[in-house]
Amino acid sequence: MTDEPRPDRAPARSPPRIDDERRINPVLRQVLELGPPLAFFVAYLWLREETFTIGGTDYDGFIIAAAGFVPLLLLTMGILWKLTGRLSRLQAVTGVLVVVFGGLTVWFNDETFFKMKTTIVYGLFAGVLGLGLLRGQSWLAWVLGEFMPMAQEGWMKLTRRLTLGFGVLAVANEIVWRTMSTDAWVKIETFVFPLVLFLWLWVSIISLQKYVETDDDRPA
Template identity: 65%
Template sequence: MAERKINPILKLALELGPIVLFFVAYLRLKDRSFLIGGTEYDGFILATAGFVPLMILSTLALWKLTGRLSRMQVATLVLVVVFGGLSVWFNDDQFFKMKPTMIYLLFGGALGVGLLRGESYLKYVMEEVMPLEQEGWMILTRRLTAFFLGLAVLNEVIWRTMSTETWVYFKTFGLSAAIFVFFMTQSGVFSRYGIDEES
């Protein structure tokens, strides 16, 4: 089923809104603790507890408006619910901090399996957005596999060795910036192997 077009600003707001709201909530609650049901929760856990339903609602809204969800969106939502839920349930922020690691290992691993089979699974996900020759897809897939695995390692290093606040800034801004910069640096692949849709 073809994806229905929606206002790009609305789409961006639904995709990034939960992350921005998590960041704002964390900044407002980070130095506070709350006694709920006899258990003390810090601001990070409460921000996480708010992030999970927001992520569910925004993903459902995207599905309702566009008529489809990518496998990456579904996998991300499942991991957010699982690891965010574990953090809240056990009152332990480590589970949520591990979530980006699991996401990037999953994506990198899936692309890696495709490469071992001589295929580019990235092509199946992004072919409509970026038409490329097969060799271009293979080059991009190899680079993105290494990039995702590198991000997984970097996330582990940061959350295990630095403060929660540093990790929140890294997750909110660092990961998004890294992905943006990665694709900007692939312009040579796009220009060399790009396919003119009109032809």
């Protein structure tokens, strides 16, 4: 004798999908993601010639701009999480590193920590992706696979290229902040590095289009 299904039993819920992410205006998303670094850039230009005495300690405009950047970034990340219901793993890791190195910058009143933050971020990403490659895995697929389905061979190639890109940017940041003025570093870190990374990612993805899977390519 078999039990007949009970009519009052709720059907099993399917696991959440990326499609369940709440959509927001793309312009608003760009403002939230790009707003903090642009605000830091503007604040630095405005305050770079100023000195502020707080609690008996003198802080230059760079330190004050960096101090304001940290809570602003956390605020925009919180708004983005509230509106979409999720944050990417890259955003979470970057947020933690910004808090740590931004805090060290203010605590020690030394802009070196904030400048090194960019090296640490790029170097960490290169190191993590490189470690995955040594294990024969693409950890980039774990981060971005839900957004862009791709064959394993494509993920491995894209991971190698981004590992190289992050490594080059980490070295470039060290060269820039150690050999150039703070003005030059702020401009390069705000505009040049993100643009180079975006173009490198875009070119890499375009060249690997044959590995991108569509709904027709996935097993039923």
